[in-house]
Amino acid sequence: MLLTDSFLDYLLYERNYAEGTVKYYRSDILELQKFGEEVLGDLTPSDVDADLVREWIASLMDNGCASNTINRKLSSIQAYFKYLLKKGEVAVDPLQKITRPKKKKPLPVFLREGEMDKLLDDIDFGEGFEGCRDHLIIEMFYATGIRLSELIDLDDKGVDFSASLIKVTGKRNKQRLIPFDEELERSMMDYVNVRNEAVPDRSDAFFVRKNGKRLDRSIVTSLVKRNLSKVVTVKKRSPHVLRHTFATAMLNNGADLGSIKEFLGHESLATTEIYTHTTFEELKKVYNQAHPRA
Known part of the structure; x- marks a missing residue:
C-alpha cells in the first residue's frame, strides 16, 4: 500500500489536527501496511479489503490489544480510506462492513468481607452524633445495597421498625421495600436516639447534618471515601462501591440473582449479572494463586 504524505498534510493543515494526533494516524496506517505486506506481499490501497482488515483485528486481539485501542486504530484507517475515496484512489471503503470490537465493561470495584468487617468493627468513626451517623451510613450501604440518592432522600416515615423494612424511591420514581436485620x-x-437528642430541630430526613438539614451527595461521598481509605487502597472509594460490595457478598453467600435484582432495584437481570463475572474473576484469582499447575 503506497502511503503518501498528502493525507497527513490534509489532517495537519486543513483539519488543523495536532501533530501528536497526526502521528497516531501515521503509526496506525503504517501498522496496517506492514501487516498487509506480510500477508500479501506488495500492497496498494486497492488491495486492502474487509478480509485483510478482519485478519489484522484478529492479530491485534491475539497480541492483547484492548478494544478501545483497536477501535482507535480502525478510526484512523477509516479516515484514511475516506480521504482516498474522495481523491478517487480507491473504489470502496474496506471498513464499511467491519464490525468493531465491543468495549469491555469494567468489572465493579468491591471490598472483601474481611475489609468490611475491619471497617465496621475496628475503625474509630469518632464520638457523638456525626460519628454515629457516619458509621450507620457505611453500615446501611453495605447491609442493604441502597443507592446514594435513595439514602439521601430517605425520610423518617420511610423506616418501619415494626416490619423491619425501609421504603425507598429509586430510579424513575419506582418504590421498593428493603428488609433489614436485627443488627x-x-x-x-x-x-x-443520638440524633433526636443532638438535633432536636430538624427536617423530615432520616440522615441530617448538625443544623438539622438533609445531607447532600457531597457530604456522603466525602465521608464514605474518607472512611474506606482507612481499610483499602483502591482508587474508587465511592458509595456505589459499597452497593457493589453488598451485591457481591450476597452472591458469594448463596443468594440467587433474581433476589439480588429485587434488592438493588434493577430493571433487568442482565444488569445484575455483572456480579457473576466479578465472583468468577475472584475464583480465577484464587485458582491461579493456589493451584500448583496454574
Whole structure:
C-alpha cells in the first residue's frame, strides 16, 4: 500500500489536527501496511479489503490489544480510506462492513468481607452524633445495597421498625421495600436516639447534618471515601462501591440473582449479572494463586 504524505498534510493543515494526533494516524496506517505486506506481499490501497482488515483485528486481539485501542486504530484507517475515496484512489471503503470490537465493561470495584468487617468493627468513626451517623451510613450501604440518592432522600416515615423494612424511591420514581436485620435495626435505633437528642430541630430526613438539614451527595461521598481509605487502597472509594460490595457478598453467600435484582432495584437481570463475572474473576484469582499447575 503506497502511503503518501498528502493525507497527513490534509489532517495537519486543513483539519488543523495536532501533530501528536497526526502521528497516531501515521503509526496506525503504517501498522496496517506492514501487516498487509506480510500477508500479501506488495500492497496498494486497492488491495486492502474487509478480509485483510478482519485478519489484522484478529492479530491485534491475539497480541492483547484492548478494544478501545483497536477501535482507535480502525478510526484512523477509516479516515484514511475516506480521504482516498474522495481523491478517487480507491473504489470502496474496506471498513464499511467491519464490525468493531465491543468495549469491555469494567468489572465493579468491591471490598472483601474481611475489609468490611475491619471497617465496621475496628475503625474509630469518632464520638457523638456525626460519628454515629457516619458509621450507620457505611453500615446501611453495605447491609442493604441502597443507592446514594435513595439514602439521601430517605425520610423518617420511610423506616418501619415494626416490619423491619425501609421504603425507598429509586430510579424513575419506582418504590421498593428493603428488609433489614436485627443488627442494622439496633444501629439505626441508636442513631435515632443520638440524633433526636443532638438535633432536636430538624427536617423530615432520616440522615441530617448538625443544623438539622438533609445531607447532600457531597457530604456522603466525602465521608464514605474518607472512611474506606482507612481499610483499602483502591482508587474508587465511592458509595456505589459499597452497593457493589453488598451485591457481591450476597452472591458469594448463596443468594440467587433474581433476589439480588429485587434488592438493588434493577430493571433487568442482565444488569445484575455483572456480579457473576466479578465472583468468577475472584475464583480465577484464587485458582491461579493456589493451584500448583496454574
